[in-house]
Amino acid sequence: MRKLRNTLYVETEDAYLALEGENVVVKGSDQVIGRVPLHTLESIVSFSYRGASPALMGKCAQDGVTLAFFSPTGQFLARTTGETHGNVLLRREQYRRADCAEASTAVARAFIQGKVFNCRWLLERSVRDHGLRLDGERVATASARLQAALGRLESAPDVATVRAVEGNAASEYFGVFGELVLRNREFFSFGGRSRRPPLDSVNALLSFAYSLLATDCAGALEAAGLDCFVGFLHCDRAGRRSLALDLMEELRPVFVDRFVLTLINNQVVGPKDFETRETGEVRIAARARRRVLEQWQARKRREVTHPYLKEKIRWGEVPFAQAMLLAKHLRGDLDGYPPFFWK
Incomplete structure (x- = not known):
């Protein structure tokens, strides 16, 4: 590693x-x-x-x-980037799998199973820990629908179906995500995901942290010898690191979403830490961005027991562990790609 x-x-x-x-x-x-x-x-x-x-x-x-x-x-x-790392045979196998509908579906399904599982876990844990401070019934309903989505993923016949299930699950999840905000709710109100540009402070934090995670995932894939521009779930697009976007799907809830909620609920950031442009874009002020980055680095240094490897590693090493497991699967050392199921 x-x-x-x-x-x-x-x-x-x-x-x-x-x-x-x-x-x-x-x-x-x-x-x-x-x-x-x-x-x-x-x-x-x-x-x-x-x-x-x-x-x-x-x-x-x-x-x-x-x-x-x-x-x-x-x-x-x-x-x-410098010279591509890794084995040319591994990259050739990656390209073959990406061009094979059945093989692509299997890997894409695993990525989204990890994402939906972790989204549901985050909701369940929030109800368990803060049930009196949020609408527990509403969150529990969304959790149940995510559980049903996991069942549909099991039988998803193609990547298009996987994407459809993921889209519906994401809608359910972000539909109640605002319930998990426990401090400054009036300012940190969240009505849904907005990306380009982020239109509220919660989306500004999510987009910023997602961009950091994407870079970490791209570096991990290159270290494992894989081509981060050729994905299984995200289709090829010039300049887009499709495989990095694939890999980060399962890590979004436990790596970024939890992180953003911690920043808000522990009052690491507040209303004075954001700026609104004339276009409606909300951005993190420079003084707050430095604070967010310090917290991001501190989180990456914390230890976690990897659910598949059963070893203690730092959170910052999780993308590298998952990239390594994906490479092992493509080489034929593992029958399937093991998602990062966190509890």
Whole structure:
């Protein structure tokens, strides 16, 4: 399993990243903001619009350090990659499975089984822990419908059916997601998922954290030798990391949704931490984004017992574990891909 080291987050919007010797240097408009030895980093995530020097991008690609660029609002822009890691035979098998309707359905079904199971678990746990503070009957009804969706997934004959079941399940889940918000409900009201752009503070947090998770999943897949642009559930589209989107489906509820609820319910973020643009877009203020990133990194360092491997790993290592299991399945070492079923 790939060892996690450190991730450098650059939140200053006018920062420029450069390479000096073996160090990453972050420069502001008129001064050096920070300097970090490159060999201590696993990845660099920049929310600056000024970018990075070609020398740094080349060095990161050469040394296997992920360098991902986001807009200041958290929208993914680009990611540097070096030589493709892994076995060409594994990638060829991935392409064959992706072109095979039956094989694609089996893997896509597993991803969505993990997602729906984990969505239901999150609802069930919320009712158990906070039943008096939310509409337990409404949440329990949605949970029951998610359980029924798991049954329909078992017999889903093709990827289109899997997508349809997932869409209905997501509608049920996000229909009651607002019930799980226990603090500042008037401000953190949630009427449903809005993406481009996010139209409320909850959606702004979800979109921001989903973009971070997608980058982690893409790096994990590359480390396992897989092509993150060729998926099973998400169809091919130029520039879209379809397999990374596939892999993150099962991790969204337990990795991001729980994280966002914790930020809100523990009052790590509040009404003053968001800005609304004239277009209606809601974005996280720069001062709050730094706080969110610190909490994200802290969460990735916490330990969890992997439900399939039965080993304690850090949460940040979960995407790497799942990418490894997917590679084992494609090689024929596992009969099926084991989703991350969390309780």
